[in-house]
Amino acid sequence: MDNLKNTFYNLPFSHIYVEEEALFSPLAQKLIKKTAPIVIHHYMDIFGRTHQNFSIQKESPALILAVKHGNFIYPGANVCQSFGNSYFYYTSFAMNCPFHCEYCYLQGMYSSANIVLFVNTEDYLKELAQLLCQHSVYLCISYDTDLLALEYLTGFLEHYLCFAAKKHKLVTELRTKSAVLPSFLFSLPEELKRRLIFAYTLSPQEVTERYEHKTAPLSARLSAIRSAGSAGFPIRLCFDPLLRIPNFEHIYGNFISQVHAALSNIPIQDASIGVFRISDSYLKQMRKNLPESGLLQYPFENTQHVCHYGAHSSEMISFVKQQLSNWIPEEKIDTLDL
Amino acid sequence: MLYITAALYEEAAPFLTALSLKKEPSFRHFDLFLGDNAMLLLTKTGAMRAAVATSSFLTTFPPQKNDMFLSVGTAACLNQSIPCGSAFILQQIIDAGSGRSVYPELIYRSPFPEARLTTVPQIITSAATEQNNASYKHIVPPMLYDMESSGIYEAAIPYFLCEQLLFCRIVSDHAVDLTSLSYSEIRKKVTLYITEHTETMIRWIQNIEKNRKAPKQLSEKHIEFYERVCAALRLSTASQAELKRMILYLYLNNIDYLSDMEHFLSLPLLSPCKTKKEGLFYLGQLKKHFL
Structure with a gap:
């Protein structure tokens, strides 16, 4: 099947669309050395087309290089975990993710699976610097994408960290399902490392294999966590979303034991637990995109336009929290129930 | 089912033969040819006429999720280094009237190189020159000119998902070399150029149709x-x-x-x-x- 995919579809990123405005940016110039670009006026000419097929585009996503206008840094949403940080913000250097998780809200949010990279990173940093003049900032830089997984293409993280090194009031969260750790991370100053939280999303290998397509296997993620933790980066473990699968307690119980065994010597800053929950409008779109997903066809309960597992949600969270508390102190475990 | 549109009979003829398509007299306003696994519509020339015909065709025969749509035809290319008979798949279609661009999906690996195309209201003549003087001109693929593509895209997209639409164009002239030929000679050449690529196109699309899986449904x-x-x-x-x-x-x-x-x-x-x-x-x- 993989062989068929290799010959039937174009390779991922075989096509690069570049806004005229972004064409002479260093990133565009680097990427179009290998692939002739298709020059476009605005990224929405491609990204916002009608009648796109999200799941087929995931087989061969295109890259879209664009210049972002308007706001660059946004206040964190209430449904996202702030871990007690007062000045909680997020930003998106990119739209969409190279991975294909069946439960991912991006399928409901965007009509395209193509990946947009905003090349004007300096504008982001300028706005962030202004914010830092007013107060400290806790910034999540890998929402709506997986920045670490795209680093080999973009170099965004390295560029961002050069800026962050001089901004001591800035704490950054980097959320990922990737197992890659670029070598420059290990030579960062210790003080900067302490302000860069690696937030790894973890799921049982059964879930990763079945629903988190193209992501790193659990063992590789655990190995990356060990490397990052040993190098002095704060580690956040995100058990989110928990999925209601057959033999939930058995599979998640074994999984937590496996994670504990692999990371017993690594200091864990905190952990978060959340069950799968999604807005009803996103779920409708996701079911349309992935009609074969057994996960998405679950008859969810709908409370004020949020679809969830109903009473099962609390049970699932309690179970995982109890398993985790054998190892991580309860005050370090943040739960997001409905 | 494969839906095919071509402007002229001369462009359609190789497909009629290869797919054993027969004229369907009950479709009264436009020329339609039917076969077991394919249908071909003659749109006539011009974006407006092509859009009207395509729309009527797709309303009468609504496509299903697994069907494919191929728009095939000839186009002019001002770049003389590209020989007549060269086949391309379109990555961008510009409507000369509105200046609007649409971008056909390029998901499937194609046996043809890519080109851009401008749909113009009249046949391109030797007096025409490339309007694109942008500083990135050297990195973009060749520009072709036809009179239907933008209309066909706009008419077809409400009925299909982007990746079901394929646009193939074969270079028929460089806006100068057809003027010395008689009409019957032009017609012969057009059919000859298309014939050279018909089998490859059909094989390519049949492979796509075969490998696009229908979603699992309740039995x-x-x-x-x-x-x-x-x-x-x-x-x-x-x-x-x-x-x-x-x-x-x-x-x-x-x-x-x-x-x-x-x-x-x-x-x-x-x-x-x-x-x-x-x-x-x-x-x-x-x-x-x-x-």
Whole structure:
């Protein structure tokens, strides 16, 4: 099947669309050395087309290089975990993710699976610097994408960290399902490392294999966590979303034991637990995109336009929290129930 | 089913032969040819006429999720280094009238190189020059000119997903070399150029059709069981949808629920519920048991 995919579809990123405005940016110039670009006026000419097929585009996503206008840094949403940080913000250097998780809200949010990279990173940093003049900032830089997984293409993280090194009031969260750790991370100053939280999303290998397509296997993620933790980066473990699968307690119980065994010597800053929950409008779109997903066809309960597992949600969270508390102190475990 | 459009009979002829398509006289306003697995429409020249014909065609024969659409034809290319007879798949279609661009999806690996195309209202003559003087001109693929593509794209896209539409164009002239030929010589050349690529195009699209899998759906056995349960429990429309979602969930997760559910509902299946309330009770029990 993989062989068929290799010959039937174009390779991922075989096509690069570049806004005229972004064409002479260093990133565009680097990427179009290998692939002739298709020059476009605005990224929405491609990204916002009608009648796109999200799941087929995931087989061969295109890259879209664009210049972002308007706001660059946004206040964190209430449904996202702030871990007690007062000045909680997020930003998106990119739209969409190279991975294909069946439960991912991006399928409901965007009509395209193509990946947009905003090349004007300096504008982001300028706005962030202004914010830092007013107060400290806790910034999540890998929402709506997986920045670490795209680093080999973009170099965004390295560029961002050069800026962050001089901004001591800035704490950054980097959320990922990737197992890659670029070598420059290990030579960062210790003080900067302490302000860069690696937030790894973890799921049982059964879930990763079945629903988190193209992501790193659990063992590789655990190995990356060990490397990052040993190098002095704060580690956040995100058990989110928990999925209601057959033999939930058995599979998640074994999984937590496996994670504990692999990371017993690594200091864990905190952990978060959340069950799968999604807005009803996103779920409708996701079911349309992935009609074969057994996960998405679950008859969810709908409370004020949020679809969830109903009473099962609390049970699932309690179970995982109890398993985790054998190892991580309860005050370090943040739960997001409905 | 493969939906094909071509402006002229000379462009369509190689496909009519290769796919054994026969004229369908009942489609009265436009020339339509039908076969077992393909249909071909002659749109005539011009974006407006092509859009009208395509729209009428697709309204009469609504495509399904697994169908493909091929727009095939000839185009002019001002770049003399590209020989006549070269075939391209389109990555961008510019409507000269509005200046608007559309971008056909490029998901499937194609046997043809890519080109951009401008749809113009008149045949391009030797006096025409490339308007694109942008500083990135050296990195973009060749520009072709035709008179239909933008109209066909706009007419077809409401009926298909982007990746179902394929646009192939074959260079017929450089806006100068056809003027010295008689009309019958031009027609022969057009057919000859298209013939050279017909087999490759058909093989390519058949391969796409073969490998595009239809989404897994409830089989007849499961639908029949669902209908029996709906009737036995006297479910309302909303409750029927709930039950269907549950059955689909169990089916897609390969949970062998049929015999278990049949056993669970043996009483109402034998003697249907007298009230909707009774049916709702059973539905609640099903949820508790199976979810």
